Amino acid sequence: MIDWILRFVKGIFVGSGFILPGVSGGALAAVFGIYEHIIEFLAHVRRNFKDNFLFLLPVGLGGLVGLVLFSYVVSFALGEHQDTMLWFFVGAIVGTLPALWQQAGKMGRTKRHYGVLVLSFVVSLTFLIFGESLIGNVPQNFGTWVLGGFLIGLGVIVPGLSPSNFLIYMGMYKDMADGIKSFDLAVVVPLALGGVLSLVLLAKLISLIFAKAYASMFHFILGVVAASTVMIIPFDAHYTVSYVLIAILMLLAGAALGWFMAQLETKYETN
Numbered sequence: 001m002i003d004w005i006l007r008f009v010k011g012i013f014v015g016s017g018f019i020l021p022g023v024s025g026g027a028l029a030a031v032f033g034i035y036e037h038i039i040e041f042l043a044h045v046r047r048n049f050k051d052n053f054l055f056l057l058p059v060g061l062g063g064l065v066g067l068v069l070f071s072y073v074v075s076f077a078l079g080e081h082q083d084t085m086l087w088f089f090v091g092a093i094v095g096t097l098p099a100l101w102q103q104a105g106k107m108g109r110t111k112r113h114y115g116v117l118v119l120s121f122v123v124s125l126t127f128l129i130f131g132e133s134l135i136g137n138v139p140q141n142f143g144t145w146v147l148g149g150f151l152i153g154l155g156v157i158v159p160g161l162s163p164s165n166f167l168i169y170m171g172m173y174k175d176m177a178d179g180i181k182s183f184d185l186a187v188v189v190p191l192a193l194g195g196v197l198s199l200v201l202l203a204k205l206i207s208l209i210f211a212k213a214y215a216s217m218f219h220f221i222l223g224v225v226a227a228s229t230v231m232i233i234p235f236d237a238h239y240t241v242s243y244v245l246i247a248i249l250m251l252l253a254g255a256a257l258g259w260f261m262a263q264l265e266t267k268y269e270t271n
């Protein structure tokens with residue numbers, strides 16, 4: 001029973017990665033030692049189905065609780081203090097980058113991987129800047145919410161990828177949190193559908209890519225994450241002396257959270 005409760009609590013933390021910017025559900029699953037179980041189950045559903053299902057059931061339930069719980073926090077924070085909270089989120093993402101960098105080089109790092117990182121960052125940033133008229137503040141309908149769910153699913157199967165970065169950039173993040181908080185079926189149903197589609201369609205493929213090209217894939221992800229982080233910085237905010245001080249404090253607080261998660265990951269890997 002204690003083990004079941006422990007997996008439920010782990011699921012709550014993993015669920016926070018579905019909605020907190022800079023926090024990856026997949027990375028947290030790896031931190032708590034359940035990532036391989038999740039990927040094994042998703043990539044080979046029929047293999048040891050009963051055992052894997054029973055093992056992951058409390059994780060899934062905890063994930064749902066974490067998703068709803070943190071949606072309340074995010075909905076309030078962005079509603080009242082959007083610009084300052086964005087600085088906190090930027091800090092949280094920046095704080096996780098060293099851990100991502102270390103994870104990307106776990107299997108070795110060559111000049112080619114540096115090239116993948118730089119190219120990924122430049123191409124992603126260019127696309128995000130010049131594609132803002134097409135992607136930024138996308139219309140919110142069934143299809144775009146399915147896309148949002150698809151990105152959330154990717155955050156589960158790709159450690160280190162935080163889908164919230166992209167949802168903020170697309171102008172969907174606050175409304176997503178509000179929709180989950182109020183259990184708006186027009187938001188929740190397509191999100192769930194997109195998440196399931198992502199997990200079913202890509203789990204085996206992502207597992208294969210990581211097995212064949214781990215370092216290249218992770219350096220690519222690192223470049224995309226860095227580019228998306230630049231794009232959510234509130235450059236157009238009204239900067240006063242007091243605002244700058246608050247922004248710096250929020251940035252440092254977010255970075256501290258990211259650093260803490262990195263230390264937690266190191267602790268669990270060591271143990």
